[in-house]
Amino acid sequence: METIEQVLESKNIRVTAMRLLIYKFLAEKQVAATLSDIEKAFEKADRTTLYRTVKTFVEKAIVHQIDDGTGITKYALCEQDCSCEIETDLHLHFHCNNCNETICLTDHKIPKIKVPDGFISEQINLVVKGLCDKCSA
Numbered sequence: 001m002e003t004i005e006q007v008l009e010s011k012n013i014r015v016t017a018m019r020l021l022i023y024k025f026l027a028e029k030q031v032a033a034t035l036s037d038i039e040k041a042f043e044k045a046d047r048t049t050l051y052r053t054v055k056t057f058v059e060k061a062i063v064h065q066i067d068d069g070t071g072i073t074k075y076a077l078c079e080q081d082c083s084c085e086i087e088t089d090l091h092l093h094f095h096c097n098n099c100n101e102t103i104c105l106t107d108h109k110i111p112k113i114k115v116p117d118g119f120i121s122e123q124i125n126l127v128v129k130g131l132c133d134k135c136s137a
Contacts, residue, residue: 002080009059018045023062023077031101032066032074032093042070068095068102068127077102090124095131103132 004023008015020137025041026033038050057063066074090110095102109127130136 004008007062011062013056013060013062017101018042018049019053022057023048026063026075026077029076030049031103033066034072035072036072038075066102066104066127067125068093068101070095070102070130073108074102076102079106093125093127094132095127095129096135097129098131098135100128103130 002010004020004027005015008019008023013019021037021042029037035054036050038054039045040048042050054063058065058075059091061078063075064078066076068074092105092108092110093102094105105128110124113121113124115121
């Protein structure tokens with residue numbers, strides 16, 4: 001298993017203490033996180049540094065953005081060999097209407113969607129909404 005440092009270096013990201021901390025924070029979460037969640041976890045850190053780190057992680061396909069319909073973008077770590085390509089790396093997300101958490105369902109891939117000639121897909125987002133296993137128990 002690769003270390004966090006190796007993951008960052010493999011994506012040509014300079015290793016810094018804050019990048020290591022944010023990666024570790026996201027890796028330990030079982031659900032997607034908002035920027036607000038990250039800010040709360042690192043209250044003493046500069047907000048601009050946090051934002052830039054997340055933005056870099058998204059651009060380098062370490063983290064993917066999730067639009068779960070709540071109006072607040074959430075972030076989750078990508079799978080190991082992910083490059084965030086529409087053709088190969090998309091999976092379902094589940095948003096719980098009760099606890100408001102969003103979970104990556106990485107074992108449930110979105111099949112390739114062919115759009116009509118002349119159309120160009122730039123993003124695909126598929127969110128299942130309902131009650132998570134904790135809230136439905």
